[in-house]
Each structure stands twice: as structure tokens, then as C-alpha cells.
Amino acid sequence: MAKSGARRVERPAPEKNNGPGAVQAKTSIGDKSRSYWAHHRSSFISACSRLLGAPVQTLMTSLVVAIALALPATLYIALNNVQQLGDSWDANPKISAYLNPRAKEEAIQEFIEKLRGYNEINDVEYLSADDALRDFQLRSGFGETLSELDENPLPPTLILSPTKAASDPDTLKRLGDRMLQEALIDDVSLDMEWVRRLREIMILGKKIVIALAALLSLGVLLAVGNTIRLAIENRKDEIIVAKLVGGTDGFVRRPFLYTGLWYGLFGGLLAAVIVGLGYMSINQSVQRLADLYNSGFRLQALGIEGNLTLIGLATLIGLLGAWLAVSRHLSQIEPR
């Protein structure tokens, strides 16, 4: 040891830059945080250009993400539309009261006045048997056939619009039951019945969509995770060198997380395109069908908010998938 000490005397004095700790001292905290963000930015950009550099592989993975997410998104749109269909009736429930066909006109008018006095009833619309027939001929397209009938098969009808307060299914049901007691009324039909059933079906449908979306998202998570695992495997040398020269886990992790994020983003964009194309392809048919049913129904698209949510969720799932792969596989790659 003494000898080595002696040797050192012969050497020139160390430059002050080369002293221990000089490395840390020369980068200020401001520089560090700037370069931290610079590395985020460069990882973000280089991850993207890497993916674009292998377009086929990128497209395949993105398509897996897109198809898996387009399916629940489409179901979601379908559900929303069915719900919208239900809601438009739900908003103004009506009770159709079919009157005895032999009821006298005066008796009917008197009855209408009586009904208008009910505080559950907002309005009463009277459709005489002739009105009903004319209306039906106009709307149904059975005009010719109907005019050949000897007798009008339709009963005179009262359409009762309940007040807002009486619009909930239970009150409506009670009101309907009370109407049945009336001598003039033969039958009552509540528009609510099928709306209630529809509502239950919708709740079930939503649960199915959520379960399906969860399952498919898990699939996406694993697909992205597996792709990232391969990317890690391919860049093993780089990871080892980075770790050898003092790269932190965060530094090594970052490019892969951004790769996952990009896969998710590409997949989400593709999913939005797929759903949009699907919408466009059936929109006109639905519109024609709705017109044939004299309905003002229009197919609802996913909308800007829905599309942004889809893309955002896809990006998040991509990032999560990458995180999964990175946390599992990156720690196994250590310089030996």
C-alpha cells in the first residue's frame, strides 16, 4: 500500500473535474428536470417512430385492440339507441281506453268532461270510430283493403294523457284499473307495460355489455402485454447496457410504457373508425325503416364525447398492458 501511495506522487495532480462526485455536481436540479421531461418527450416520439417503422406488426396489434374494443362500443351504441326509443315513449305515457262501440255520442262527451275533472289526467283526446279508421287508413297503407270492410272494426278511443305526477308506472297502472271499472270502457291498454319490460331488458343488456367490455379489455391488456414482452426481449442488449451505465428502472421502463400507450391510441383510433363505418353503413337503412313506421327515430352515433372516451380508454388499456409486461419482465433482465 505504501508503495502505491508513493506512486501517486509522481502523477500530475488530478484535474478538479475528475474528482469523485464531480458528475453529480455539474448537473443542476433544473437541468435534471428539464432532461427528465426531454427523455419523456424523446421516448414518446421514438416509441411512435419505432411502431411506424414496423407498420405491419403495428397494424396487426392495433387491429387486435381495435376489434376487441369496437365490439362492446357497437353494442353500447345499440343499447343507447334502444333506450332512446324507449325513452321517447317513456316521457309521455298514455292510456288508450277503448270504448264500447255502441256508446252514444252524448254519453261519450259527458264522460270526457268527467275525465277532464280528474286531477291525474292532463288531457283527453277523443278519437271517434270514424276518425280512428281514417287515421289507420292513412298511416298503415291498408287503405284499399279497409275500405272494402262492411263495418268499421275499430272502437272509438279515448287517449288519456296523465299529468307528470301520475306518469310513474304504478300510478298509471292504478288509473288504468280505475278506468276499466267505467261502464263505457271495454278495454284499456297501458303503453307503459312494454316500456317497463324494455327498461329491465336494458339493464340486463348494459350488464352484458359491461361484462363483455371487461373481458375484451382484459384480452387487449394481455395482447398489448405480450407484444411489449416481445419488444423487451428484442431490446434486451439495450436494456442491459442502459442498466450497466446507470440507467434507472424508470429510464429503462419509459420507452416500453410509451410503446403500449401508442398501441392503445392507434387501436382506439381504429376502433372509432370501425364503429363509425359501421354506423354509416346501417344509418340509411335504419332511417328508411323508421320512416316506414312513421317514426322520427334517428340512429344515434357514438358522438364526440363517446369517441374520445373510447380512444382514451384504449390508450389507458394499452398503457396498463405495457405496465404489466414491464413490471413482470424488465426486472428479470439484469447485467450478468
Added chain:
Amino acid sequence: MINFSTVSKRYESGQEALGGISFDIDAGELVFLTGHSGAGKSTLMKLIMLMERPTTGQVLVGGRNLSRIRKSQIPYHRRQVGVVFQNHQLLFDRSVFENVALPLQIAGYQSREVGRRVRAALDKVGLLEKEKHNPITLSGGEQQRVGIARAVVNKPPVLLADEPTGNLDPELSAEIMNLFAQFNAVGVTVMIASHDIDLITRLDYRVLTLHKGQIIHDGFLPKGDQHG
């Protein structure tokens, strides 16, 4: 600068690589580590790099007890130790410049500073005009010099080299050793593992000789002596 006290390393396979060795290397020293393959040279360097942890004993680098360095702190320790490998460990998917720049980018240097330091390091090893080349197009000796530039680019106080001349002919080996001597001359503590006894004997530096995990010689080799 580097202190080992009764350090032993037994691998999980049961193989004992180091058997309780102690030595001190002062700041600014250049030391050769020699011995047959399997004598424990690589293990000793891995302990300094924290690629392995000792089974017993303590390793201090720059006064820091390595056993107190947590796993998350290892990267910061490694930035203080430059390493040169026999197989270079260069990345062939990027240019010479980018290879050398990696430690600086990791340590968080500004890009202008990175450029300045990388060129200074490449100039030092005489490869400034090859900065845009892919390292795969370079000769073995040039690749090794790129590896050296990368090891010293962030001016670590300690420089380790594991068989840096392993695949090179004597003339190139001498050139590489001369480079290490130059870094040492500006105060860097250098440790070179090598079994090139001829070369080591010609250069007049302290030599640690390992044999079966023990230090069997520590000091200067008399000219012509063939230890190890």
C-alpha cells in the same frame, strides 16, 4: 477509493468465487488484476459494480459502503464507475456518437453538453471522425475504443476494464493500455483485469494476482516475473 475487507462470494451453485479477500486501492491508482480464468477477477469487478453482492465482508467505493446501497440506488452508484468490457457491449442499432452519449443522457445532461462531452471523449480515443458510423463497421480495436469513450464520457472517478485487450493483437493492446494510463494520469482510479502477463510486466504498475479466489500476489512485478 476501492476497499475490500474479508470479502467472500459464494454463488448459489455452491461455487466459491472469492474466499475472504482484503485489499485497498487508493484514489488515482492504476491496478492490474490478473489470474487464470475462474480465479475470481470478474466476480471482483461485479462486486464493485453491484452486479453481485458479497456473501460476507464489505466493499467500499469512494468511501461508500456498498452494502448500504439499496437496489433503487444502484444506478446512481454505477454512474460513478465506468466499465469497459471485453465484448464491448456496444449497441449496433445506433451510431458511435449515440453509443457514447447514452450514459450522459441517462445521467440527465443537456443535449448541447452531451454533444460537447461525447466529442471530447471520442477525440480522446481518436475516433472523432467516426462519430456518425455504426460501430459494427469498425474494427475490433476501434470498437473497444468506443467502449472506452463511453466508459469515461461522464468522467467517473473509477474506471474498470474486464479483459479490454482480450481479442486484440499486441500493438493494439498497447495502444488501449496507453489510453488507460492517460486517464489514470488525470486522476481516474483504474482497475484492469487482464491475463496478458507480457503486457502487464512491460508496464510498471501495481498487480493483484488472484488464484482460486485468493490474492496470492499484491505489488509490482519484477520485470520478467511470470506470476499467475
